[in-house]
Amino acid sequence: xxxSNLELNKLTNEKYKKMVExxxxxxxxxxxxxxxxxxxxxxxxxAQIFNDMITxxxxxxxxxxxxxxxxxxxxxxFMVALGAILTMxxxxxxxxxxxxxxxxxxxxxxxxxxxxxxxxxxxxxxxxGVGVQMFVVAGPVLVFGTSAAILLGxxxxxxxxx
Amino acid sequence: xxxxxxxxxxxITRKVIIRNRACxxxxxxxAGPLGEFFDQVEDEKFEEETWEKAESKFMKSTYSKLVTSxxxxxxxxxxxxxxxxxxxxxxxxxxLKHTGRPIIGLYGACSTMAESTAIGALLVDGGGFNxxxxxxxxxxxxxxxxxxGPLELGTQxxxxxxxxxxxxxxxxxxxxxxxxxxxxxxxxxxxxxNIADSNNMGAAMAPSAASTIITHLKDTGRVPDYYDLIVTGxxxxxxxxxxxxxxxEEGVHFTQNRYKDCGELIFDPLVQDTHAGGSGCGCSAVVLxxxxxxxxxxxxxxxxxxVATGALMSPTSVKQGVPILGVAHAIAIENx
Numbered sequence: 427x428x429x430s431n432l433e434l435n436k437l438t439n440e441k442y443k444k445m446v447e448x449x450x451x452x453x454x455x456x457x458x459x460x461x462x463x464x465x466x467x468x469x470x471x472x473a474q475i476f477n478d479m480i481t482x483x484x485x486x487x488x489x490x491x492x493x494x495x496x497x498x499x500x501x502x503x504f505m506v507a508l509g510a511i512l513t514m515x516x517x518x519x520x521x522x523x524x525x526x527x528x529x530x531x532x533x534x535x536x537x538x539x540x541x542x543x544x545x546x547x548x549x550x551x552x553x554x555g556v557g558v559q560m561f562v563v564a565g566p567v568l569v570f571g572t573s574a575a576i577l578l579g580x581x582x583x584x585x586x587x588x
Numbered sequence: 589x590x591x592x593x594x595x596x597x598x599x600i601t602r603k604v605i606i607r608n609r610a611c612x613x614x615x616x617x618x619a620g621p622l623g624e625f626f627d628q629v630e631d632e633k634f635e636e637e638t639w640e641k642a643e644s645k646f647m648k649s650t651y652s653k654l655v656t657s658x659x660x661x662x663x664x665x666x667x668x669x670x671x672x673x674x675x676x677x678x679x680x681x682x683x684l685k686h687t688g689r690p691i692i693g694l695y696g697a698c699s700t701m702a703e704s705t706a707i708g709a710l711l712v713d714g715g716g717f718n719x720x721x722x723x724x725x726x727x728x729x730x731x732x733x734x735x736x737g738p739l740e741l742g743t744q745x746x747x748x749x750x751x752x753x754x755x756x757x758x759x760x761x762x763x764x765x766x767x768x769x770x771x772x773x774x775x776x777x778x779x780x781x782n783i784a785d786s787n788n789m790g791a792a793m794a795p796s797a798a799s800t801i802i803t804h805l806k807d808t809g810r811v812p813d814y815y816d817l818i819v820t821g822x823x824x825x826x827x828x829x830x831x832x833x834x835x836x837e838e839g840v841h842f843t844q845n846r847y848k849d850c851g852e853l854i855f856d857p858l859v860q861d862t863h864a865g866g867s868g869c870g871c872s873a874v875v876l877x878x879x880x881x882x883x884x885x886x887x888x889x890x891x892x893x894x895v896a897t898g899a900l901m902s903p904t905s906v907k908q909g910v911p912i913l914g915v916a917h918a919i920a921i922e923n924x
Contacts, residue, residue: 433802434779434795436837442781446791449830451747458744513740522742529742538742546738549638563741 458526465521465528469505473532477501502533509537513545539563590713594807596800597774604712606921607719607765608658609877612650613755616728617866617874620855625878628653632729632754640678643727643756646870647672647683650756654721658760665689666717669704670758671696672725672869674734679725683756697898698793698822699776700724701757701873702917705894706773708761709919715763723758726868735786735903746787750824750851750867751860757873759881768884768892772920774804778900778913786906790827790851790864793897796914797823798834800895804918805840812842816889819880821872821897821916822851824864850875850896872896881921890923 480500484492492500509532512518518538522529529535540560547559561568593599611626618629630649636642647670655662668687671694672679684691696703704722711717731752732739761770776796783792797820805812812818823831828849832842850872851865876894883889900913 433806434799434834434838437781437795437834439782442783442795442834445830445833446783446788449826449833450788450791451826453744453746513742516740519740519742523744525742526744535742538740542738542740542742545740546733549640563737 461524462526462528462531465525466531467528469529469532469534472508473501473505476504505533506537509534510541513538513541518542536564536567539567593772594803596777596803597772597807598710599772599808600709600713600770602713602715603763604709604770605762605765606759606767606770606881607762608654608760608767609758609881610650610653610657611755611757611874611877612646612653613753613870613874613878614728616751616860617753617755617854620860622854622875622879625882626755626874627878632727639727639730639733640674641682643672643674643679643725643730643754644683646727646754646756647679647723647725648686650723650725650758651684651687651721654723654758654760658765660719660760662687662689665719665721665760667692667708667711668721668723669694669708669711670721670723671700671704673697673731673752679727679730683725696896696915696917697900698726698867698869698871699896699898699915699917700869701876702821702894702896702919703898705759705761705770705919706775706917708759709770709773712761712763718763720761721758722761723756724869724873725756726752726754726870728752728754728868731868735901735906745863748785748788748790748824748826748864750789750822750864751855751862752868753822753854753866753871753874755870755874757870757877759877768881768921768923770919771922771924772804772808772918774800774807774918774920776800776916776918778915780911780913782911784906784909784911786901786912788826789867789899789901789912790822790824791830792899792901792912793821793914793916794823794827794830795834796916797821797827797831797895797897798838798840800916800918801893802835802838802840804893804920808920812840812846815846815891815893815920817880817883817891818842818847818893818895819853819875820847820849820895822865822867823849823897824851824867825849825857826864828852853879884921884923887923892921894919894921
């Protein structure tokens with residue numbers, strides 16, 4: 427035992443670990459996944475509605491209908507802006523409390539993870555605060571996301587050579 | 589003559605009187621079960637630009653309140669003992685720079701109220717100091733920013749997580765005046781039971797609280813029922829249960845309702861969504877100065893053992909996955 431505590435002579439690390447596990451309630455697992463499913467689905471429905479609307483709008487204007495790629499691009503921009511605006515008005519954290527992964531995983535959550543530290547660290551100035559801290563949450567996603575993409579690209583290239 | 593008793597306790601024989609007390613909280617604490625005991629309520633921003641400045645203002649205003657309501661001036665204060673949760677005790681420094689009085693900055697995480705009171709009592713007991721201010725503060729927003737994540741980040745909180753109290757509380761210890769006296773202080777040691785979950789600080793601190801209480805009783809030869817109330821710092825709902833269980837296993841039993849916890853008392857978890865309860869230096873500070881000392885003043889209780897608990901962790905230690913260390917200091921306060 428690492429502690430030299432004569433007064434707690436019946437308590438060991440292993441025993442205490444079991445006591446803590448028993449005493450501490452776990453997160454409501456089932457409720458959390460159902461909520462995440464519903465909220466995540468709602469974000470997707472919202473994006474789909476926007477996607478369909480913008481495609482329809484391009485047809486109504488009489489021009490060439492938007493390609494699938496272009497419509498997806500506009501939809502992504504819309505969802506990122508939505509996440510940022512909801513964060514700005516202190517709404518996104520309240521959604522996140524119920525939605526859990528349902529509002530973290532969609533791209534609105536990515537916007538939230540960048541805008542929220544930017545807001546929080548504004549008090550340290552635009553460079554040392556906003557600039558330095560902006561990616562404090564999303565940073566790992568960007569680092570490992572781009573790294574994985576590059577690695578996969580190399581693998582893809584080598585396979586193409588064979 | 590005061591002296592060491594047993595292993596970790598010092599019995600104070602000179603009269604060390606809690607001459608005055610003051611606290612300021614934010615609206616959330618005011619809305620809690622102890623709301624009526626907090627007479628000054630301020631907005632979380634307290635008309636400041638940053639959370640850190642707001643926390644300083646909570647402390648600065650509490651200090652002013654303490655001194656002016658006691659009819660003394662800054663010059664009568666011999667020493668200020670204070671600390672907070674922010675890096676390098678930033679809130680304390682900026683809050684008390686205007687006082688022009690000697691300061692000892694303390695860091696004991698959420699145990700700071702008991703730590704400052706213990707040292708203050710010894711300074712007054714030593715005879716060299718007459719008016720010593722012991723205080724601390726915490727702020728939900730500045731603590732979240734430093735220890736967890738941005739406020740607007742949409743994440744869920746664990747059921748065992750605690751809500752940092754926004755507020756500041758302090759007392760003036762003196763050899764003169766009216767009020768309850770400090771009779772014993774038991775300084776705690778650091779315990780490590782390998783709890784690394786920063787969302788379960790109550791579990792990290794519970795063994796320390798139990799250890800300090802048991803040591804105190806052993807050192808002073810007292811039984812738990814000697815005290816009308818034993819109150820631990822901010823263990824929260826589950827931490828308090830753990831502490832009680834540890835003590836039961838070691839053979840220390842309480843009479844029903846004689847053992848309470850500041851973190852559990854200050855909020856109503858069902859209405860206020862505070863999960864396991866309150867935390868932060870301010871938690872035990874405002875519960876002591878607002879509620880517990882009020883009960884002592886009204887003679888509803890006459891013997892109190894106040895045991896503030898601290899989870900010694902930093903953002904770096906949490907990221908490195910090392911255990912959260914616990915510490916607890918006990919102060920025996922009695923109406924004589």
